[in-house]
Amino acid sequence: MKDTVSRGSVRLRWPAAAATAVAALAALAAALLSPAPAQAAAGTGQAAVVRTDAGWVRGQTTAEGRQFLGIPYARQPVGDLRWTEPRPVTPWQGVRAADAFGSRCAQTASWDPGYERPSHTEDCLALNVYTPQGTARRPVMVWLHGGGLTAGAGEDVVPDAFARRTGTVVVTVNYRLGALGFLATDDLDKEAHDGISGNFGMLDQQAALRWVRANIGRFGGDPGRVTVAGESAGGRSVCTQLASPTSRGLFRAGIVQSGAYGDCAARTHASAVAQGRTFMTRLGCADTACLRGKSAAEILAAQAGLDWGPVAGGAFLPVQPFEAFEKGAAARVPVLNGANQDEGRLFAFGRFDAAGTPLTAEQYPTVMRTAYGDRVLARYPLTDHPSPTIAYGTAQGDQSFACPALRLNEVLAGRGPVYAYEFADRTSPPFASLRNLGTDFDFGATHVNEVQYLFRHFGLDSPLDAGQRALARRMTDYWGSFIRDGVPRSAGQPAVPAGGDQVLTLRVAAQGGNGLSRTVHQEHACDLWDNLPGSPAVSVSG
Numbered sequence: 452m453k454d455t456v457s458r459g460s461v462r463l464r465w466p467a468a469a470a471t472a473v474a475a476l477a478a479l480a481a482a483l484l485s486p487a488p489a490q491a492a493a494g495t496g497q498a499a500v501v502r503t504d505a506g507w508v509r510g511q512t513t514a515e516g517r518q519f520l521g522i523p524y525a526r527q528p529v530g531d532l533r534w535t536e537p538r539p540v541t542p543w544q545g546v547r548a549a550d551a552f553g554s555r556c557a558q559t560a561s562w563d564p565g566y567e568r569p570s571h572t573e574d575c576l577a578l579n580v581y582t583p584q585g586t587a588r589r590p591v592m593v594w595l596h597g598g599g600l601t602a603g604a605g606e607d608v609v610p611d612a613f614a615r616r617t618g619t620v621v622v623t624v625n626y627r628l629g630a631l632g633f634l635a636t637d638d639l640d641k642e643a644h645d646g647i648s649g650n651f652g653m654l655d656q657q658a659a660l661r662w663v664r665a666n667i668g669r670f671g672g673d674p675g676r677v678t679v680a681g682e683s684a685g686g687r688s689v690c691t692q693l694a695s696p697t698s699r700g701l702f703r704a705g706i707v708q709s710g711a712y713g714d715c716a717a718r719t720h721a722s723a724v725a726q727g728r729t730f731m732t733r734l735g736c737a738d739t740a741c742l743r744g745k746s747a748a749e750i751l752a753a754q755a756g757l758d759w760g761p762v763a764g765g766a767f768l769p770v771q772p773f774e775a776f777e778k779g780a781a782a783r784v785p786v787l788n789g790a791n792q793d794e795g796r797l798f799a800f801g802r803f804d805a806a807g808t809p810l811t812a813e814q815y816p817t818v819m820r821t822a823y824g825d826r827v828l829a830r831y832p833l834t835d836h837p838s839p840t841i842a843y844g845t846a847q848g849d850q851s852f853a854c855p856a857l858r859l860n861e862v863l864a865g866r867g868p869v870y871a872y873e874f875a876d877r878t879s880p881p882f883a884s885l886r887n888l889g890t891d892f893d894f895g896a897t898h899v900n901e902v903q904y905l906f907r908h909f910g911l912d913s914p915l916d917a918g919q920r921a922l923a924r925r926m927t928d929y930w931g932s933f934i935r936d937g938v939p940r941s942a943g944q945p946a947v948p949a950g951g952d953q954v955l956t957l958r959v960a961a962q963g964g965n966g967l968s969r970t971v972h973q974e975h976a977c978d979l980w981d982n983l984p985g986s987p988a989v990s991v992s993g
Contacts, residue, residue: 503666505542508549515611516583519670521553524662525655527574528627533743534639534651537576537658553577555604556628557747559755563884564909566602571747573631578659579605581614581621582671590676590935591620591667593702595656597683597899600759601629608906616924617931620672622663626655630730630754631747635723635762638739647765649723653695654767656688660701678704678934682902686710690859691717691761694772694781704937706930707788709898711855715772717763726757776862785937786863787930787947789872789954790856793895795848796841797885800892803840810839818843823850826983830976837893850983852898853975857954864950870939872929872947872955873971874901876922878962883909901957905930918959925965926957941965 499510499517510519525537532538554572582589594610596603605623614621626632632652639648664674679702681689687710692698694715718726733753736742745753763771775781803810810818812833819828827846836842856871863869877895880886882903885894894900903913904923915923928941939947939955944965947955954971958964972978 500546501669505540507546509546510549513611515615518611519549519580521551521577522549523576524578525576525658527576529573534634537655552579552606553625556625557631557751558602558628559751561602564887569751573747575625576655577625579623580670581611583615583618588673589618589620589671591622591663591672592678592680592934593622593624593660593663595624595681595685595688597685600633600652600684608902608908609910610906613906613927616927617934619931619934620667620670624656624659627652629759630750633759634727634730636727636731637724645766647720647762649762650767653691653761656692657698657701664701677702678706680706681710682708683710683899687715690715690772691768694775695768697767699782704785704933707786708901709790709794709852711859712851714855714858717761717768717771718758720762720764723762730754730757773862776866779866781866783867785868787870787933787939788856788859789874790852791896791898791901792873792875793848794852794898795844796894797898798847799840799844804892810843812839815839815842830979849975850980854977854980857972857977868949870947870949872957875956875958878959879919880914883911918961922957922959
């Protein structure tokens with residue numbers, strides 16, 4: 452898959468004769484205004500040509516419905532607009548082709564399929580719309596991709612089948628990443644409307660949500676029934692948007708998948724600006740003008756090893772998300788929140804086995820004491836786990852994902868319905884990036900693995916067996932019901948409780964099926980982690 456995709460507009464070629472020109476214009480107008488143009492899906496008569504507030508777009512019809520790819524939702528942040536807040540998109544003439552994904556925001560290469568080469572493109576603020584055929588006013592899900600806020604794109608999931616099965620419109624979004632999305636400096640603070648820079652990527656997400664509010668009705672969506680959703684860094688983004696006063700009214704529900712790590716905490720303004728100074732020093736720059744003259748490749752090299760993410764203290768995020776939740780100063784909307792049972796196995800594998808140095812039984816006590824201390828080592832004896840790497844990964848997953856997710860449930864419960872789940876299918880196939888490694892490591896229900904049960908991850912079909920496909924249908928039911936009604940349901944399956952101490956565990960029938968549990972907190976040793984300050988948080992790139 453290429454890193455950049457052409458997104459040019461259709462251009463009219465004017466005939467020599469005026470009469471022919473008039474006829475051509477009339478034919479174009481008829482095509483745009485007709486209720487059943489040539490691009491209509493067979494048997495439905497619904498157009499694949501739609502007018503947005505910036506111009507017309509021509510999508511495609513598929514077996515699943517209609518899709519419109521690479522629609523710009525803001526002016527492209529290039530040149531003097533690099534490190535500025537998103538601005539309204541520049542209107543275009545004619546009909547813009549919306550049949551290919553937009554450019555990926557600048558990022559380094561990774562192990563994910565299609566990401567073998569870096570992307571140096573910055574004209575990347577585009578979104579994709581997937582809608583079933585029909586004229587019903589449908590609820591909408593806006594999906595924010597993962598990738599540690601330094602990688603990924605809206606194209607990472609293809610939700611066309613999900614949209615059809617759930618009767619929803621799904622929008623996937625690109626947003627600025629890494630230093631280009633989250634740089635804070637003294638100079639940029641002066642340009643920011645609230646005096647706090649560093650939230651460009653988060654403001655991109657809000658610009659996309661505003662585009663949805665203004666335009667999604669023309670694609671068959673209901674702008675009054677929008678759910679913002681995401682996994683990993685996308686889930687963290689949802690957590691942040693829930694706490695942002697400037698996001699109010701842009702969505703009526705949220706889905707947080709494996710996104711509560713670090714208790715959704717943003718960087719302090721002081722730490723963000725300090726990192727910005729380090730970044731500028733690496734580039735040999737003393738001001739913003741110098742920074743805007745650097746290439747994307749230079750930006751990516753200089754951002755390595757620094758922490759990139761939202762910044763607290765300004766109008767976008769006045770206080771940390773958990774503080775906003777505790778004070779009731781956050782969006783009072785239903786939330787579906789959860790994590791995976793074996794989140795940490797992916798990161799432990801990456802640290803040890805993927806590097807060719809699997810953790811040994813002899814090394815295990817020292818590594819655990821160094822990372823977490825004796826109390827944690829005592830709670831995670833090696834004899835309780837299949838291997839040292841999995842034992843370490845279990846502690847890492849409990850500390851970084853499972854217990855923060857449960858804490859998020861508790862703090863959200865006081866300001867609106869929160870529905871808790873745990874994806875616990877330990878039979879799940881490793882997601883595509885891991886399958887390509889050819890390893891026999893037991894990842895279990897690790898980080899990212901649930902995504903393939905909802906969408907075509909990286910546009911690929913996952914090798915789910917019959918039991919896993921049945922679980923995927925149940926999960927799609929739960930998610931679709933939540934998007935439609937704000938309450939997750941699946942016929943014949945346990946109801947997800949709102950608040951309280953019960954969690955819906957998602958398993959294949961052969962492993963006991965879906966059920967309600969009151970022991971997830973104990974299974975992840977949260978009594979330990981909730982009272983153990985200073986333990987290291989995982990670096991999330993999923």
